[in-house]
Amino acid sequence: MAGVHTAPAPRREIYDAGNKDSLPGTLVRSEGEGATEDEMVNAVYNALGTTFDFLLTAYGRNSLDGKGGPMQATVHYREKFANVFWDGERLVLGDGDGTIFQLRPRDLLDVVAASLLKEILNPTLQYFGETGALCESIADIFASLVKQYSLGQSADQADWLLGTGMLAPGIKAKALRSLAAPGTAYDAPRMGKDPQSADMDHYAEMSLQQDNGGVHINSGIPNRAFYLAATAIGGNAWEKTGRIWYDAATSGKLSEEATFVDFAKLTAAVAEDLYGTGDELEAVNNAWKTVGVL
Template sequence: MTQMPQCTIVPPYILEALAASDEPAVAKHAREALQHDEHLRSTRRTPTARPTGRRAPRREDADGTHGTGPHRTISDAKGTQTTPGTKMRAEGEPASDDEAVNEAYDGLGATWQLWSAAYSRDSLDGKGMPLLATVHYGRNYDNAFWDGTQMVFGDGDGVIFERFTRSVDVIGHELAHGVTEHTAGLLYQGQSGALNESISDVFGVLVKQHQLDQSAEQADWLVGADLLNPSVKGRALRDMRNPGTAYDDPRLGKDPQPAHMDDFVDTDDDNGGVHINSGIPNRAFVLAALEIGGNAWEAAGSIWYAVVSGDGIRADCDFATFAGLTVTAAGSTHGDGSAEQAAVRSAWEQVGVLAPAGGPGDAGPAGAGGETGGPDRSTPVPSPGEGHGQAPSADAQVLLRRTGGFAGQVRERQVALGELPERDAKDWQHLLAAPTLQRIAASTERTHPDAYIYSVVCDEAGCNVTIQEPHLPEAIHSLFERTLADD
């Protein structure tokens, strides 16, 4: 398994602002944190991958018996930057005299409990992976991070940041990077990196909500609310419900997170804005959870988890792709057209990732395009009511042809929609009634000489288009391939 880049809870742009502070101690500790974090990032820049790791040993309690549950070990770096450090508390042992040790121990346990109780996941890798943490890392170190194998906590400078073990959602956030590493393996760059950060924020706050037994409506949706010193003018590091409002402090600056794709930040800093643009999918999750109601870790959290742990997500997934996958997952779990699916779709529409049904660009994403300059793979097959035309009848004939590729093979099928499986027939009717195919064909050029080319002709729907395979959204590509395979 390749290692994931170091993921810190305090983004570099906050530390950069503090490094310019006229308070010498604050500036010094921020500069040291920046230098340290950059060094770790530069030595851990390889992307993640779906691993095939070995099963961790069964937990052994302090009395020597084996059982199910977390397997925690908390160590003390004692002011050094060496991990793991001196072991201070192992699973089942009594509380330590060190408050940071106990906070880390309890936070790891609360995180394990959420994944186990809500998603039947045995630790981060699903195989009982031991949970390791090091406290008192460095001198007044202004950060906490997941290093690919364990949690690491600084004590903060005591002026801006308190010790980083205080916030259970921060612990849950960082450990969720471990889950992502063992599932979706999202690349820590640009939109996929912002999704990586957002997923950690989502499950980090769900750890806190689960521990406090808070409903979506009762929750504060703040990340790192316990980290900021009382002198700071702010509520937290991030506000998922209202991105861009978490803090406005002369030393920290103003929270730069956007809440909508209209304000998406294009930047080369912070791995392409992974901590900044994560505000957009963060708000989408909150909106979905509030609309669905109840406990957010149940319906909404399960939908997000299904996508993160499913086979459909790719390491370079962008916002629109992820949105489409959550809409599909909501339909799979709760039924197409269900209130839950409608809530998820509406949430992504409200943040501008999916365009409103029935409006211009209804089947595609709004705002920034694909992460890698490639196709928007997210666009689901349009739902009823999303098109601009009349859906063709069951008797309508569709000619689908696939040509090209390295071998130059041609596959072709002409079929009446009513001859297809009921779900595929409906998908074809919705697709042909919408302008989706025409828009894709008009907005893309032939950029992949050896790619397959799909041609779709349906006289009743007035459709005659040709599109290269790399430009097709995944849902439509799958529909085409199913149709050809049934011949």
């Protein structure tokens, strides 16, 4: 009908790979259908919905592509597959190896969000070295914000931990990563000690054969910068601080080889554009200075 406008809504499709490596697998739940008997299917369906709602409410972004595109995911990928990844079209989740990693449906929101947003917000960034660490960090940050949004937590109420839902029973660890204190998320016999760097004095120079040049290790540095800025600015972190990072990440002004310094300067410029030269800009600059980037 002419003049009738419908509000943006998610278009979710969940597939089951049946522990095989063929994608996408069998369609087991589509948008609007009721819950299934598979807790993983339902948890991923709900996580996709929460991520959609977060992007739309916080930043006016309609789905992952910004155009209302479908959100697809495949669960139960391969046997004992201990990973979650975005394959360019859909989110793919294994069940974990049961020794260190075991995906728990009730705690998967931030894991789902991080994998969804890694390439969505930064499609042109190279995924290795310092640029890859920046890409990884931005995904971590917005995954944390999705979690905080879903819980209604302000910056000072959040735990700033990621990946608690991927640890197998018996693993004595807080999480896979801590944005507030990189390097402290775990110290367990089966996992070793969290190797993340928290500042540029401890930046890890690594080869491409080692974690793609340290993308998961050095991402702790910009992660901590965001945490410091968000807690200094206060309130809900997805609002002012998240808006600064979101606008910077989606501005189109980052080269495919962007460094931490490039992104730091861009967030400062965005902060000034949005809020002037007051407390917000000071908080952003101080955060990057504290971790040694500026």
